[in-house]
Amino acid sequence: MKILSTFLFAMLALSTSNVQISFTEYTLDNGLHVILHQNRTNPIVTVSVLYHVGSKNESPKRTGFAHFFEHLMFEGSENIGRGEFFKHIQSNGGTGNAYTQQDHTYYYETLPSNQLKLALWLESERMLHARVDQKGIDTQREVVKEEKRMRYDNQPYNIAFWEEIPALLFKKHPYRFSVIGSMEDLNAAKEEDYKKFYEIFYVPNNATLTIAGNINLEEAKKWIEAYFGTIPKGKIVIPRPHVLEAPLTSEVVSIYQDKNAQVPAVILAYRAPKKTDKDAYVLKIIDRILSSGESSRIAKNVVNKRQLASEAGAFLSDMEDYGIFLIYAITNSGVPLDEVVNALDEEIDRLKKDGIGQKELEKQINALEKSFIDGNNFMEDVAHNLSNYHVYFKNTNMINTVINKYQSISVEDIKRVTNRYLNNFQRVRLYNLPKSQ
Amino acid sequence: MKFHYSIIFVLMFSSFIGSFAQIDRKNPPKGDPPSVIRISKPQVFRLKNGLTVLCVEDHKYPVVRLSLAFDRDPLSQGDKAGIKDIFGEMLRSGTKKHTKEQFDEEIDQMGTSLYSSFSRIYLSSLKRYFVPSLALMNEMVLEPRFDNTQEFKKLIKRSLTKLEMSEKDPEAVSARVRNKLYYGNHPYAEYASDESLKNIQLKDFRVFYEKFFGPEEAYLTFVGDITKEEAYKLAEEYFSNWKTHPISSKKYQLPLPLSAIEIDMVDLPSSTQAVINVGAPVNFKKSSPDYFSASLANRILGGGSQGRLFLNLREDKGYTYGAYSSLIPNKDIGSFRAGAQVRTEVVALAVEEFLKEIRRIKEPIEEKELTSFKNEMSGNFVLALEDPQSAARFIVEEFTESLSENFYQNYLKSLQSVTASEVTQAAKKYISDHLRVLVVGDLQKIMPSIKKMGYPVHLFDKFGQPL
Structure with a gap:
């Protein structure tokens, strides 16, 4: 009877435009926030991790670093060799990608839903002990430079939109820099920069894990605990500077x-x-x-x-x-x-x-x-x-x-x-x- | 009336995992038993005037999407190239009952989106506004006026501006020149020029409409919160009085294939990167019996971020943000294309790597590599089914591409049955040894290293005319 009435309620919700998206959410002991949305229409699942770190968290001498770092986060981990991250997704029928903006960095993959654990393994490896070697750093630096050339330096209007405007509109706030950053800054990045960035920002208490799709909620929760529960909380307080701009007074x-x-x-x-x-x-x-x-x-x-x-x-x-x-x-x-x-x-x-x-x-x-x-x-x-x-x-x-x-x-x-x-x-x-x- | 059924089968094998919460970090976890994949086959109706109608019900959200797609043979725009690009907007520039302003106002007021081009009209609306939205779309298709001088002037102006903008756009220049070199006098090679745009007159749209805008070549697809009964009733009500007209089709000659690799170059001194495009037109159809072998060959070579081109040119060499290839089926003439945007200094090196990988895809491949790409294609197919429009698209393609009746029902099976030697055979068959390498960029910097490669080099202007 209970099941029936829930079902009727769902049908009613659909007959008006009052669409509701159901979800459950909770936080693990290490601070990782988890959001689950069950939808059994199709046998697929999306797993995503949002790290609350973007280009506004960069040091002014390291513009472009957050985005560069996103590239490096596909290089591998202690258990995933260089270049294997995407291979695991692809050879199991999935797709995935990531993007970086001013305030956050977002990673996601969508797979046939029987591969949920694979996605959890990959994302937890990235959070627990990502690993990058020198070849990876050197190659991705060149790749990012090509991305900059392709999307900005070789396009009309884009430098104006993404570099000139922010620099003119903001004087102090890091929004004054473009997300892609500068080639000089990319070249200047050092070993210590990578380590620090990872230690401060790529920690469970700075991340949100969201899973949407054909999942069994109870099983999913157990696997999430198994893969992510043991990742230690970050030791450093995450800096969240409040930079206030003086109001503009003349055009x-x-x-x-x-x-x-x-x-x-x-x-x-x-x-x-x-x-x-x-x-x-x-x-x-x-x-x-x-x-x-x-x-x-x-x-x-x-x-x-x-x-x-x-x-x-x-x-x-x-x-x-x-x-x-x-x-x-x-x-x-x-x-x-x-x-x-x-x-x-x-x-x-x-x-x-x-x-x-x-x-x-x-x-x-x-x-x-x-x-x-x-x-x-x-x-x-x-x-x-x-x-x-x-x-x-x-x-x-x-x-x-x-x-x-x-x-x-x-x-x-x-x-x-x-x-x-x-x-x-x-x-x-x-x-x-x-x-x- | 046609049959209605659904086919159920199991995707990929895998072993079952027993205990919970015990994880092995060293090795990737095995998948759970796979889900059952259902591919429903919507019913298809045909109105008396030849319009094909189908409906895929999807009641998740109160939205209905409607697509009217045309399947025409390639047609020439003659000395009015560019008219096809603006035809769709002229279509919605006023109907018997509504001026353009009234029409736009009513569409937007309902939150409806409406897009119209020469080959497709697409409408997406909240369910409660679907019928009035459909009525407007119907007016546009059946009773366009083609007398809006102001809109006509705007579209020509905009086309001229776009043309001007493309002068420094290496991608646009590359595509235009490539089409010219691949297709010669075939309609696929046509491009808008100042001259052709100025040749277009307001009255041409009526002529174009009478000639090419008929129900016999059109597919009307309803997807969303609507029942089949409602959909077919609406189709009958709104489109049964759409008049048929004669369809003519013409065959076009293609340029002779190359007899050796050649490098064609276009100078664009403002470019920071060069656009490389390696390829040739090819007779490749989706209905070809070796469609799956050929598609796998292309996937392995350059279908995505695990393709050999990407792994070599980006992940190993760092020459580019992305290097890909595509083998495009077409019932008239398809094409093979591989390409990337690379920094000026490494153009010749990158071309070498493209040619190397293209040679290598014709050599035997390992079973393991093949399996991984089969899984990728299977998975992508399953992922694509999330969009209910896929089921509709599959049916339409069965007609337009002359596919075997259960092409998509058998998709996963056909894919799994491909052997490694079939992939090699298909690569040899569809990827010519004599490809055209097109480079658009700052030639002053690129030329010396390209010349050293030893291939014949030809220069072209931005419109594909030899210099």
């Missing part, structure tokens, strides 16, 4: 000469609040109002009607300590850059003065409800979202309730937040110009 205007660009572009960058701030949600809605969909304001007015830009938009990059709100445009041939800037400014001014109507707000709530569902389609996404809500919001269940936060936003909030954050004196205006050869 920073700058030019970047881009050898890869053929067409001029402009970027307007504003400093935004940290991602847990209520105003960050409001800015996310503003970003959508400006540029999500063909009926959004910048698409409709600047791109479609006035045809000043071939591509234009806005996006909020929300981070733990601050955010960056960007508006950008790549001009159409022959259009003066300042005409585009004026058109973008008109959109901001209109928001400040007139705000938006209730219908436009409902449009965004519909879109966010849809994007919530789209964003939890796959086990990899669910694992990723669960770990993020735990680490940054200390509230894993926000995966289910975040939509309420958006629903509580009013049309007045939109006006207020635009007036508070999107002012000329608080921004960087960067012209990305083709470099003449």
